[in-house]
Amino acid sequence: MRELLEAAFPEFDWRMSIVTVEEVVSGPRVEPVALLDILEGERDARRWDFAFALTDADLESHYGPFALAAPSQVFGAGVISAARLRDADEGDTATPAVLARRILALALALFGHLNDLDEDEDDRSNPMHPIETPAELDLRGEFSTSQVEAMLPVLAKVADERIEEGQGHARGSVAFLVRAAGANVREIGQAVRRARPWLFPVWLSRLTTAALSTLLVLVVTAEAWELGMSQTWTSTMVLSTVSLLATSVYILKRQRLLVRRHGRVPTEQRVVANVSMVLTVIAGMSVTYVLLFALTWLLGIALLNPVLIRHWGNLPDDATLSGARLLMAGFVAALGIGIGALGAAFEGRSYFRHVLHVDREF
Template sequence: MSDRLVEIGVIVAGSLDEVDEAAVRRALGQFREFVTSRFPDFRWEITSSRRPEAVASNRTAPSALLQQALEERDEQHWDFAFAITAAELESHYSHHCFAALSRPLDSAVFSLSLIDPRAIGRAAESEERIATIAKRLSRLMLHAVAHLLGLARDSSPNNLLFHPTSAEQLDAMEELTESQVERHNAALKEIADQRLEEQTGNPTTSLGFMLRSAVINAREIWQAIGAARPWEFPRRLSGLTLAAVSTLVVLLLTAESWDLALSQNNFSTSVLVLLSWIGTTTYVV
């Protein structure tokens, strides 16, 4: 079994009826089956949670559910968080909004309302509704993962990265190109790297954690130091150093400074001058 773990949290926001419940379970199974077969180098873990209080009406703002998803993602250390609701999603750009996602939050929201065959007034039995909703929801989830990984849209209606304008177009979205699979794998390698705080083992102190972090990230640390070019600091700070020296000269020309200096021996005076120089330079910097 691969040690490259990708964790996805699924939050069921609000209440679902029996059809939606069955459709969500089937969709998660279809999603897992697809990603496991297309990306076998990774181990996929999908965790579900319920937040019935998150949606209290038939319409809700996607931003509120994205924030809920973000909070749970951070708390549970998931890589991605999906919120699923039966409520309609408010939209300012179109009359139909069955999904919304945010790359900065690594989260997405899906509405079951508009991907239900009954949304367009079509009569359908429970099993047909479950099958249709499940397939469309799993396609939306695959579409969202791809975009959250940084992949761009595709113009082919059969591609999972096609931008659908209706729920019916989701039915044809089933494939990824080889190039898209390669980009998926490259992005997933970074996502699946186990964070240090998630690694199992004996508890460690703050100092031990920092030392382990330094060892693991040694290459990145040296690259950052090189990019900062610390050997150029004296040249960059020459102006500030001149300002510090000027400030020190002004201080030395005051009567109080002369009185203090005259009451000190040579060693004490030298130490005080040095401390003043260091102090004023530090303050200016």
């Protein structure tokens, strides 16, 4: 792989190290995030720009029956499994040389993904062509000229001196955190976008179930309408903001989503990972809040008679209900995301982290 990269990118000095880590996998399957944790520590300690892990264990897939590889741009790393690199139709006829070629093809696909390359649907020999069977990896070749040109500015930024490598930077200070985040605004935005927080309600079924259950109970309860109508717009907005921030902090801590290495000072990469994760969770909970708000408002219009709303909310007969429904929607949404966060606590920690840290599965 180094020879291919040196030929494609002679502008850079390519160095590769191989490290063997024993007793990482205790069974036939392993979670990609478990390997990513190890890679993050090794990459940080050895000051690598990229890190790949190769394992004989099957990767635990959360989107399909199996996965051959999984990249994570936020970690600058990827994992590869050799467990399924022999096609079932082939039996065990794939030679070690064939397996090595397939591993190389997967490594190139991971490298391209980590450097912002899109899939190439047309050219089956391109490293970024979608993978359907392991045998297709035998057809893979090198990156095209256009792909090399697209990766050059990305690699140039990766090769730049990191903030922690400069002189006079106290890495434990708030100033370092602010500077590292400010220098990587684009990378943080891309990381949040890759995590697709707008799909939180779809991916996190326990969160959504708990939040929707709360919504349905409150919408059809007279006491809830009475309590909701007793709130002011200011108190509802404060409650919503506090609920959003508190639930986000709870999920971050409960699911251990922040990258932490005890005894080590922060690095630029870790700041990017943690800031993007905080923003992703806040954005995801905001999407859930908006969903609950909209559903409560719609149910208030579709199911509840105006007379009933006035009675439950102790409203005068001439009161307009548009503002009342919106106020109730904000109140219910604020309580709903709080209960939803408790439901999210029962999501498998590996699954939650896989959804947020792993960009995709090959």
